[in-house]
Amino acid sequence: MKDKQKQELIEAAIKMTALSYAPYSHFHVGAALLAKNGTVFTGCNIENAAYGPSNCAERTAIFKAVSEGVRSFEAIAIVGGAENKKGETEIKDFCPPCGVCRQVMSEFCGKDFKIILFDGKSSIKEFTLAELLPESFNLL
Numbered sequence: 001m002k003d004k005q006k007q008e009l010i011e012a013a014i015k016m017t018a019l020s021y022a023p024y025s026h027f028h029v030g031a032a033l034l035a036k037n038g039t040v041f042t043g044c045n046i047e048n049a050a051y052g053p054s055n056c057a058e059r060t061a062i063f064k065a066v067s068e069g070v071r072s073f074e075a076i077a078i079v080g081g082a083e084n085k086k087g088e089t090e091i092k093d094f095c096p097p098c099g100v101c102r103q104v105m106s107e108f109c110g111k112d113f114k115i116i117l118f119d120g121k122s123s124i125k126e127f128t129l130a131e132l133l134p135e136s137f138n139l140l
């Protein structure tokens with residue numbers, strides 16, 4: 001994957017933090033999912049008063065893609081950070097995907113699927129899904 005493409009994916013994820021609906025945690029997450037056909041599906045976290053129905057940014061992006069008929073993916077960029085007093089997202093560290101999102105990735109993405117994290121400064125970390133979810137449970 002080219003550096004420029006990686007940067008664009010990170011930029012798209014950062015933009016999505018502005019759409020995060022997180023009135024409970026005040027923690028904004030944005031994700032940008034690159035499909036193998038070149039399409040980018042974006043997502044943000046969407047919380048709920050009952051907490052349980054909340055959805056992470058990664059799953060929002062994956063479910064948007066699958067519901068549009070796309071199931072082959074190459075990479076996802078994820079960023080997150082707490083909301084400041086002005087309502088802006090302050091990305092101060094890496095935001096690795098939660099366990100539920102890793103499991104959802106394993107349903108649709110191969111072992112080499114790339115997970116790209118950005119710390120809001122200058123560092124990028126990149127993992128494969130196999131690295132973040134070894135010995136995953138799958139029935140297919």
Ligand code: THU
Nearest residue numbers: 025027029045056057096097098
């Ligand atoms: N969150 C995500 O959207 N993705 C992650 O990988 C970790 C957590 C969201 C869920 C919740 O809305 C907020 O961040 C705080 O946990």
